[in-house]
Amino acid sequence: MIRLSVLLLWFGAFAAPAFAQDETIADIRAELAALAADLQALRAELVSSGQAGMQAAGGASALDRMNAMEAEIVRLTSVTEALQNKVDRVVADGTNRIGDLEFRLCELEEGCDISSLPVTATLGGGAPAPGPVTPAPAAPTASQPELAANEQADFDRAKAAYEDGNFQGAADLFAAFTETYTGGPLTGEAHFMRGEALAQTGAISAAARAYLEAFSGQPDGPVAAQSLLRLGQSLGQLGQLQEACVTLAEVGARFPGSASVAEAQATMQNLGCQ
Structure with missing residues (x-):
């Protein structure tokens, strides 16, 4: 079955040691969900094909491979959820620390009104992508935001x-x-x-x-x-x-x-x- 071969190749690539560097945790979780849905659809298709279809796919071993793949998807999903929770805790802790520093600095700064301090922005939230270490040139590059006029x-x-x-x-x-x-x-x-x-x-x-x-x-x-x-x-x-x-x-x-x-x-x- 061609579809089974394609799914196996996709799963093998997805379960490789390293993901693409530009993928976010949300991207990975979405891919896992899509992969799980495809696996379920393929299982239903295989079962409905009857004995002839089962034999063409490799017999009972095809279902065994699907079960192993499903277990791995569950494991990877659990790992990504744990990673997301860890990232959320780090961000929350960093944001709280920055807010505490802003409060303490305001206490030390003459004329600073603590009640007027804005809510601390989430650490890294909405921040521009990191640029090069050298000063930004006047002309924009593909990885650098364009400078406004003046x-x-x-x-x-x-x-x-x-x-x-x-x-x-x-x-x-x-x-x-x-x-x-x-x-x-x-x-x-x-x-x-x-x-x-x-x-x-x-x-x-x-x-x-x-x-x-x-x-x-x-x-x-x-x-x-x-x-x-x-x-x-x-x-x-x-x-x-x-x-x-x-x-x-x-x-x-x-x-x-x-x-x-x-x-x-x-x-x-x-x-x-x-």
């Missing part, structure tokens, strides 16, 4: 103010940039640079909030590791040692190949983190 020029203007030593002016320009180009390809770096500018003015609490926004908006973005490092260092400067140590430890855990790891470890040693 976006690169506005970013360069703010960066020039920073390089000229006009740190408060740069902080204001980067703040305006993030409001104008929310979710753009340069927004994460703009939050980070705003943090760098504010740190130069001595506004450590405000700088920490900027680093937190840079990381939470793009937790896998081009400046995520640096943002998490600077956030941890800022928390240490603010006397929030426990939060600083936890944050700095996350740099190595999340970005093991990053150049920021060594600096994070050195800072942890200086702070006396256990």
Whole structure:
């Protein structure tokens, strides 16, 4: 039976050790559901074909193979559900931690109204796809969002103010940039640079909030590791040692190949983190 052969090939490919990198858990679960439905339909077709059809498919061994395939589908479905639950817990925990940091930083920042804090966005939710580590070029690429009109020029203007030593002016320009180009390809770096500018003015609490926004908006973005490092260092400067140590430890855990790891470890040693 041709259909049985096709299904066996599909199942063999699907149950391979690694799935396609661009597949999500939801995609995998949908494929498993479709595969289970096809298997049920094939079983019904085989049974209805009678003895001649059963013999043509390989006899009783055909049903044995279907039973084994069905058991494997059940197992894989269970694995994907457990993985989804684990991802959901990690996201919820990360989101709660970011919300707690936002609350603590607001307490430390003069003039910050805790009641006006927005609901913390889900970690990584709606974030643009990670871009390259190098600064985004003016011309878009296939894997990079297209820059809005004047976006690169506005970013360069703010960066020039920073390089000229006009740190408060740069902080204001980067703040305006993030409001104008929310979710753009340069927004994460703009939050980070705003943090760098504010740190130069001595506004450590405000700088920490900027680093937190840079990381939470793009937790896998081009400046995520640096943002998490600077956030941890800022928390240490603010006397929030426990939060600083936890944050700095996350740099190595999340970005093991990053150049920021060594600096994070050195800072942890200086702070006396256990």
